[in-house]
Amino acid sequence: MAWERRGSNLYYYQSKRVNGRVRKNYVGAGEVAQAIAHSDETIRQSRAAQSERARVELEEARTLASAGEELCEAADILAVAQLVAAGYHRHKGEWRMRRRA
Amino acid sequence: MLELPEATRERIHELQELSDKAQDGDQGARQELRRRLAQDAPEVVARCSDSARSYRRLLAKRSSGGSPLVEEAITERARRMALELAGENPTPLEVLLSERVASLWVLVELQEALLAAWYHKASAVSPAFVLQMARLQESSNRRYLGAIKTLAQVQKLQGPSRVQVNIGGNQVNVSR
Numbered sequence: 001m002a003w004e005r006r007g008s009n010l011y012y013y014q015s016k017r018v019n020g021r022v023r024k025n026y027v028g029a030g031e032v033a034q035a036i037a038h039s040d041e042t043i044r045q046s047r048a049a050q051s052e053r054a055r056v057e058l059e060e061a062r063t064l065a066s067a068g069e070e071l072c073e074a075a076d077i078l079a080v081a082q083l084v085a086a087g088y089h090r091h092k093g094e095w096r097m098r099r100r101a
Numbered sequence: 102m103l104e105l106p107e108a109t110r111e112r113i114h115e116l117q118e119l120s121d122k123a124q125d126g127d128q129g130a131r132q133e134l135r136r137r138l139a140q141d142a143p144e145v146v147a148r149c150s151d152s153a154r155s156y157r158r159l160l161a162k163r164s165s166g167g168s169p170l171v172e173e174a175i176t177e178r179a180r181r182m183a184l185e186l187a188g189e190n191p192t193p194l195e196v197l198l199s200e201r202v203a204s205l206w207v208l209v210e211l212q213e214a215l216l217a218a219w220y221h222k223a224s225a226v227s228p229a230f231v232l233q234m235a236r237l238q239e240s241s242n243r244r245y246l247g248a249i250k251t252l253a254q255v256q257k258l259q260g261p262s263r264v265q266v267n268i269g270g271n272q273v274n275v276s277r
Contacts, residue, residue: 054219054226058233061215064163065241067103068156068204072244074105074113074149075201078142079251081120082194085135086259089124095258 003037012037103156109148112141146193153200160207164214179203186252192259198252205245212238 003010012033014025027033088095105113116137122130157179165172183203187195216234219226 050222050226051230054230057215057219058230058237060163061212061234061237064160064211065208065237067159068208070105070110071103071149071152071156072201072205072248074109074145075153075197075248076251077113077117077120078146078149078194079198079255081116081134081138082142082255082259084120084123085131085138087131088258095254 014040103152103159105148105152109145112137112145116141116145143193146197150193150197150200153197153204157200157204157207160204160211164207164211175207179207182206188256194255194259195252198248198255202245202248202252205241205248208241209238209245212241 002013002015004013005011009029010033011029012027014027014036016023016025027036083095087098089098090096116134119130119134119137123134158176161172161175161179164175180203183196183199186202187199191199212234216231216238219231219234
């Protein structure tokens with residue numbers, strides 16, 4: 001969204017992406033254009049704030065998920081160690097008792 | 102806060118090395134693994150269980166949206182779930198694995214709630230955000246199911262043998 005000066009007058013344009021290309025549409029000049037520009041700016045700020053909230057929430061969700069990763073790995077290692085010590089071995093993803101020689 | 106102490110981490114690493122060697126057929130490593138598990142496992146498992154409980158509290162706090170009552174309700178629900186999953190007379194490892202399942206359950210529920218909330222505001226967020234959130238949820242779900250599978254394997258292969266009997270229409274678990 002931008003104001004452009006032609007001589008002594010300001011004209012308001014809206015930009016939109018159409019088929020991957022930016023297209024500039026003339027909106028107008030004067031008080032009506034100012035009201036539309038104000039409304040566009042409010043929408044832009046609201047979207048930016050929402051997008052920032054989403055980014056923060058995603059980051060927080062990632063942090064929470066990764067906080068338990070070490071614990072999960074440790075639990076897996078202990079479970080495998082316990083089964084191996086008890087004489088089991090993994091065969092094609094399945095735990096089996098090792099045959100005694 | 103959730104990081105395991107360095108000494109615990111080292112012991113786990115050593116147990117993993119011995120376990121890998123034993124799986125490759127090294128009998129000496131298997132003997133050493135048994136000795137080390139008898140010596141170190143109780144403390145290591147206890148530390149990990151503490152960590153699992155802290156993790157659960159952290160997740161419950163985040164899920165509660167600041168309400169102490171909701172936080173307490175989630176914590177209690179997860180605690181009961183862990184107790185129920187561990188069964189009667191669980192080994193320390195079964196306790197740890199059950200604590201992990203309960204913690205991951207809270208994580209999966211939290212992510213599901215977050216994603217559902219953002220779905221309702223779908224016009225306000227980009228599809229890329231929803232996709233990333235869905236991927237995160239998928240990964241946590243995989244971990245959750247993996248944790249259930251490991252607990253079931255350990256209970257089946259290692260835990261005390263339990264027999265289910267029906268007495269007067271009630272199912273009772275009896276340890277042999």
